[in-house]
Amino acid sequence: MSKKPIIVFEGIEGSGKTYHLNVLANYLKKKKIKFIKIREPGGSINSEKIRKLLLKKGNNFNKLTDLFLYMAARNENYINILLKNINKKIILIDRFTDSTIAYQHYGMGVNLKLIKMLNTLILKKINISFTFLNLVNIKNLKLRLKRRGKLNRYDTFNDNFYTRVQKGFVKLAKNKKNYLIIDSNLPIEDNKKKILTKFKKII
Numbered sequence: 024m025s026k027k028p029i030i031v032f033e034g035i036e037g038s039g040k041t042y043h044l045n046v047l048a049n050y051l052k053k054k055k056i057k058f059i060k061i062r063e064p065g066g067s068i069n070s071e072k073i074r075k076l077l078l079k080k081g082n083n084f085n086k087l088t089d090l091f092l093y094m095a096a097r098n099e100n101y102i103n104i105l106l107k108n109i110n111k112k113i114i115l116i117d118r119f120t121d122s123t124i125a126y127q128h129y130g131m132g133v134n135l136k137l138i139k140m141l142n143t144l145i146l147k148k149i150n151i152s153f154t155f156l157n158l159v160n161i162k163n164l165k166l167r168l169k170r171r172g173k174l175n176r177y178d179t180f181n182d183n184f185y186t187r188v189q190k191g192f193v194k195l196a197k198n199k200k201n202y203l204i205i206d207s208n209l210p211i212e213d214n215k216k217k218i219l220t221k222f223k224k225i226i
Contacts, residue, residue, distance in 0.1 A: 027110050028152030031119045035189050036178050037167035038157035039207040043218050044117050059108050062117035067103040070096040078175035086131040098145045121195050129191025153225050156196050159207040
């Protein structure tokens with residue numbers, strides 16, 4: 024494994040991916056290991072502007088418009104963040120290319136070849152070192168979203184949509200050695216230990 028890996032946390036809303044990414048970030052801080060963390064959509068200054076547009080409740084974009092906005096944000100991150108830090112720091116990413124396929128293809132029905140073509144065009148030869156895929160059942164998803172209070176546009180889709188997206192994530196992870204599936208319905212402390220144990224082996 025690369026000394027400066029790119030680690031991605033994937034999963035639907037309420038799956039715990041952001042929480043666990045932040046746990047690893049705090050671990051790296053304590054160990055004084057250089058790293059950066061970014062989120063998608065978001066990250067760079069312009070990507071954060073696009074994030075606000077994408078997630079604002081009430082905005083109703085065509086599925087292709089949605090895709091192109093996500094790709095525009097990713098391109099800004101690639102130019103302004105990824106290229107400057109790859110092989111220099113560990114990179115932690117909250118959602119990345121799998122999310123685009125899971126949400127835009129499996130969730131919304133956008134052509135898979137188009138998504139893959141755009142990802143290749145933008146990211147060139149960037150390789151993800153490892154992915155932690157966080158899964159959650161619909162019951163717990165709803166409970167966790169309810170606790171958030173303030174919801175964005177992507178927090179308000181129906182159960183069938185989230186089911187399609189999560190099944191898409193599972194298909195992407197199937198039979199791949201550089202994935203670890205985390206059952207976020209289990210106790211959070213157990214998952215923290217599982218993720219940290221694997222992470223130590225990666226770095």
